[in-house]
Amino acid sequence: MxxxxxxxxxxxxxxxxxxxxxxxxxxxxxxxxxxxxxxxxxxxxxxxxxxxxxxxxxxxxxxxxxxxxxxxxxxxxxxxxxxxxxxDIDSSEYERIRFLPRPGHADYTAFIKYGGFN
Incomplete structure (x- = not known):
């Protein structure tokens, strides 16, 4: 990587x-x-x-x-x-959408690259 x-x-x-x-x-x-x-x-x-x-x-x-x-x-x-x-590093508000790719973000590619560990 x-x-x-x-x-x-x-x-x-x-x-x-x-x-x-x-x-x-x-x-x-x-x-x-x-x-x-x-x-x-x-x-x-x-x-x-x-x-x-x-x-x-x-x-x-x-x-x-x-x-x-x-x-x-x-x-x-x-x-x-x-x-x-x-x-502002509290990521708890993102937990409910953790596996939902957001428009305009690199969520899907990051998931593929890091396997959900990011």
Whole structure:
């Protein structure tokens, strides 16, 4: 099961929407690339409730933390790790529809990929 994409830049996603956090590791960035946290945050903010018609209904801060690979606004050459902590992780309300694929979600493909363990 792959959670990674790319050859020169490898992007690996991790976490679950109802887990403690979600994030991404970007490997292959040469040292010295400018990384502006506010630009990344602005892109993440586009999925906030009310930002557009397909945005999530869950209200979370979605504050991006740059954990590694960036120093003084530039890449270091190490993998860049971005993390968003989930605060609204109570998935009990989804239990009754656990095996019902929802329109606009990846429920069916996730079930096929993970066998219902996600």
């Amino acid at each position: 792959e959670n990674s994409l790319g050859k020169m830049f490898t992007i690996t996603s991790f976490g679950e929407s109802h887990g403690n956090c979600v994030g991404v590791i970007i490997d292959g960035c040469p040292a010295g690339l400018p990384i502006i946290g506010e630009d990344i945050q602005r892109e993440v903010d586009k999925r906030r409730p009310g930002a557009w018609v397909a945005a999530t209904a869950r209200v979370e801060e979605d504050k991006v933390e740059i954990l590694s690979g960036v120093f003084n606004g530039r890449t270091t050459g190490a993998p860049v790790c971005l993390l968003i902590w989930n605060k």
